[in-house]
Amino acid sequence: MNLAPPRYRLCAGSALAEGCHLKFSIRFEGRDEECLLIRFGGKAYAYVNRCVHMPRPLDCEQDLVFDPSGRYLRCSMHGIVYAPETGTSISTMCEGQRLRAVAVYEEGGDVGIADFRVSALRLPPG
Numbered sequence: 001m002n003l004a005p006p007r008y009r010l011c012a013g014s015a016l017a018e019g020c021h022l023k024f025s026i027r028f029e030g031r032d033e034e035c036l037l038i039r040f041g042g043k044a045y046a047y048v049n050r051c052v053h054m055p056r057p058l059d060c061e062q063d064l065v066f067d068p069s070g071r072y073l074r075c076s077m078h079g080i081v082y083a084p085e086t087g088t089s090i091s092t093m094c095e096g097q098r099l100r101a102v103a104v105y106e107e108g109g110d111v112g113i114a115d116f117r118v119s120a121l122r123l124p125p126g
């Protein structure tokens with residue numbers, strides 16, 4: 001019996017630079033969701049792209065998901081900031097609430113998602 005989650009390759013690890021992100025769509029817990037893959041502190045993380053405050057993508061107003069310092073994720077709607085390592089809001093607004101994390105793997109030069117809750121992947125064109 002195979003207990004490993006299905007793996008969906010997203011890109012070469014070298015293509016995901018520090019402080020950058022990639023967007024893709026997944027089937028997550030039976031729903032289509034947009035997802036963010038980020039690199040922070042050398043490590044890759046993935047989150048469903050939906051703010052804890054309102055159901056808006058973090059980049060709904062600006063094409064950015066990191067704040068200007070590069071230290072935090074930031075929702076461009078009302079400015080909630082999140083710790084990139086955990087997806088936890090460290091703003092007064094929605095303090096302690098978390099973005100939904102999606103499990104990531106990085107191995108053999110590839111980075112992708114490996115999460116039992118994901119049943120399909122759609123990469124952006126190009």
Ligand code: FES
Pocket residue numbers: 051052053054055056075076077078079080
């Ligand atoms: S919708 Fe994200 S901070 Fe309000």
